[in-house]
Amino acid sequence: MTAEAKLYYLAKLNTQLVSDLTNTAGVFQYFDTQLAKGYIQPPLGYVLRVQRISTQWDSNMGGTTPLTRIRFQFDVLDYDVQNGRSTVKDIIAWLNTVDLCSLNQFELPTPTPGPQSPCFILNQRQTIKSQLEPLVYVQSLDARIANREDQ
Amino acid sequence: MYQGLQPALQGVVGQVLATGIASAICNIQMQDGTFGPSGAPSQNYVPVAGLQGLIVMNAPKSVGDRVGASKEKAVEQQTSFDPRHVWLAGFYPEIVTQYQAVVTDPLGNTITFDILGVEADSQALTTRMEVRLVGI
Numbered sequence: 001m002t003a004e005a006k007l008y009y010l011a012k013l014n015t016q017l018v019s020d021l022t023n024t025a026g027v028f029q030y031f032d033t034q035l036a037k038g039y040i041q042p043p044l045g046y047v048l049r050v051q052r053i054s055t056q057w058d059s060n061m062g063g064t065t066p067l068t069r070i071r072f073q074f075d076v077l078d079y080d081v082q083n084g085r086s087t088v089k090d091i092i093a094w095l096n097t098v099d100l101c102s103l104n105q106f107e108l109p110t111p112t113p114g115p116q117s118p119c120f121i122l123n124q125r126q127t128i129k130s131q132l133e134p135l136v137y138v139q140s141l142d143a144r145i146a147n148r149e150d151q
Numbered sequence: 152m153y154q155g156l157q158p159a160l161q162g163v164v165g166q167v168l169a170t171g172i173a174s175a176i177c178n179i180q181m182q183d184g185t186f187g188p189s190g191a192p193s194q195n196y197v198p199v200a201g202l203q204g205l206i207v208m209n210a211p212k213s214v215g216d217r218v219g220a221s222k223e224k225a226v227e228q229q230t231s232f233d234p235r236h237v238w239l240a241g242f243y244p245e246i247v248t249q250y251q252a253v254v255t256d257p258l259g260n261t262i263t264f265d266i267l268g269v270e271a272d273s274q275a276l277t278t279r280m281e282v283r284l285v286g287i
Contacts, residue, residue: 033226033227034226034227034228034229035227035228035229035287037228037229037231037286037287038286040286040287041286049227049228051226051227075227079194080187080194081187081189081191082187082188082189082191085189129287131230131232131285132265132285132286132287133251133263133264133265133285134194136287137191
């Protein structure tokens with residue numbers, strides 16, 4: 001199971017993210033890598049786009065190990081800038097529960113204690129998609145997430 | 152005998168309208184000037200007085216046989232551009248690029264455009280706008 005698939009699975013289990021990102025048609029607007037066309041339509045619209053920026057593989061004397069540290073970029077696109085910032089806060093809260101090194105949390109109900117390999121928030125910034133009218137605000141969040149590639 | 156073009160120019164707009172090709176209606180809108188809880192400009196637009204119900208021709212912008220619309224493909228998204236040339240049957244120097252144009256075609260479809268450029272002719276008879284529809 002890839003890290004992207006794990007994240008998507010876990011995001012769909014988070015009721016707050018589901019509430020933030022589900023549109024009126026019932027589509028969970030979480031997109032891997034590329035924004036699907038047509039989900040940003042004025043005057044209202046909000047999506048989450050998740051991109052893998054880089055992958056650092058751990059290695060030892062025997063070669064590479066299954067542990068990777070992946071830098072993901074979470075882009076929240078929203079016409080309402082405050083709504084976008086609120087969604088980013090919910091993503092940070094969700095990342096505090098995410099652990100891609102253990103299979104335990106893929107069980108329901110999610111066991112306690114919390115994650116043993118926490119996610120590191122690296123950076124949060126804001127940009128705009130200025131070509132659009134009205135323009136769309138983009139809140140970007142960078143996170144370093146440890147992942148077991150063999151799980 | 153006066154042989155200037157002025158009388159003919161004065162009748163151009165009427166002749167064009169008589170052909171029926173200016174079949175769309177345009178309403179000009181501006182931002183309402185309010186700000187949200189964080190100070191961000193509101194995304195609400197309100198009608199501009201005196202610039203409502205303008206008769207226009209909404210045509211694709213193309214040069215030669217090339218299609219004007221295009222698409223940029225990127226890793227993050229695919230951005231499509233649809234540039235249009237809107238001819239207004241009147242002189243409207245009040246229209247500026249900060250406004251947006253809401254154009255309704257004869258079938259009732261309404262599209263909101265970003266105004267990229269607007270200019271009036273030298274005889275103060277007509278106005279034209281370059282507008283663009285962008286989608287991601």
